[in-house]
Amino acid sequence: MMVDHYVRLGVTRTATHAEIRAAYRRLAQRLHPDTHDGVVSTDMVAVNEAWRVLSDQGRRSAYDAKLRVETAYVAPPTGAPWSAIDDDDDNDLTDYDDDDDVLIPMVETVAARRWMVLITFTMIAAALLLTALFVYAFIRSGSTAR
The missing domain is CATH 1.10.287.110 (DnaJ domain)
Incomplete structure (x- = not known):
């Protein structure tokens, strides 16, 4: 702990x-x-x-x-019978609040990272595509560097 x-x-x-x-x-x-x-x-x-x-x-x-x-x-006390531990009132989720959910910040962080990876990948792919198009157009035009 x-x-x-x-x-x-x-x-x-x-x-x-x-x-x-x-x-x-x-x-x-x-x-x-x-x-x-x-x-x-x-x-x-x-x-x-x-x-x-x-x-x-x-x-x-x-x-x-x-x-x-x-x-x-x-953890329940060692040797305690389940009937002593089980309480039906504990299974009521009506008082559940989103502020108590510890997974929300983690999920939001993972989603943000995935979004940033997607944006980065898209930018790199676009840059490579534009470079390839420029090289292709340059070669097709018959220009040579002299």
Whole structure:
């Protein structure tokens, strides 16, 4: 299981950028090597990594998606009967929201990449075709470079 950067900084997953920055600064002041005779603790390294991920909106979104996937399924306790685990209310998907779907950003990214590959391939094919037509027309005209 990945280390939860929100827990490490002591903020909630819905924390604003300002709250995350304040939590980071508080921990950084306490754990900074200057306050510990130049010794960099593993805690400071971990806090810096949490700040690096959560301070950037793109990294934070990707991290949140990974966190949702990782916490989406919790294994049942060993030896628990299925009747104790199975609850018909859990099968109701009426409260399902597209914001909870972690596959949407991945599918959109794949579609965008495929679209860019198609555009690039088309541009290269068009350039090659135009070059071939130019060479053919040049040869047919009987012109030679002198």
